[in-house]
């Protein structure tokens with residue numbers, strides 16, 4: 158569905174991503190991991206078509222640069238990390254904006270928005286404005302907007318792509334699972350999701366495949382068992398970890414523990 162060949166991103170003579178190669182197929186949920194500044198958001202933004210890159214990105218066998226914006230937006234939604242809005246909108250207004258690329262009546266857009274607000278347990282907030290929401294509530298509204306854009310829970314939704322940059326970073330445990338569960342349902346219909354997470358255990362619970370980035374390079378790529386190993390994680394995060402097995406899922410579970418970070422006045426550790 159989405160092929161990335163030799164993708165590199167350079168800004169101000171600095172290489173932010175170097176020669177990334179990966180193929181995201183229908184029915185796959187990918188998680189991108191890596192330390193702060195590793196290049197995760199840059200990668201997602203490049204494959205969404207928002208950030209210029211060298212190399213090639215093909216969506217449904219066609220180069221991204223050969224897609225009309227509207228046609229691309231009907232099939233691919235991108236939830237960015239920053240959620241600041243210039244104005245307050247009602248929740249159905251914001252979610253209905255996800256339907257902008259589709260030719261349909263305002264009433265249909267509104268109904269779709271309400272449907273997805275219900276899926277995200279947000280119907281009780283429909284009389285509120287986005288500037289009066291908690292951080293987690295606003296994050297769920299943006300997720301609902303992206304899911305609405307690709308009509309991600311409909312029966313005939315196939316071949317579509319969700320790019321999610323830290324969609325669970327502000328969410329409580331229940332809503333972390335709710336968002337990733339909806340993402341799983343979307344993927345199982347024959348779509349693809351590429352999700353940036355920092356929580357290694359959430360990644361382990363939901364990922365079919367993991368990409369682990371370090372300083373703009375691909376450090377590891379594969380199944381959860383292949384990537385979430387002690388040596389690889391130590392290399393990526395410089396933090397000792399213990400790996401165990403989830404008691405009910407056949408997946409690794411990661412335990413870290415408090416470390417000491419002595420601080421000297423001149424800033425050295």
Ligand SMILES: Nc1ncnc2c1ncn2[C@@H]1O[C@H](COP(=O)(O)OP(=O)(O)OP(=O)(O)O)[C@@H](O)[C@H]1O
Nearest residue numbers: 168169171173191192193194195196197198199200
């Ligand atoms: N417009 C830009 N110009 C120059 N450097 C940039 C620009 N945007 C991001 N960077 C740098 O590129 C590197 C990768 O940034 P990116 O946002 O992709 O990291 P990330 O892995 O998503 O990090 P985080 O986990 O903190 O969100 C960082 O060192 C960042 O400072």
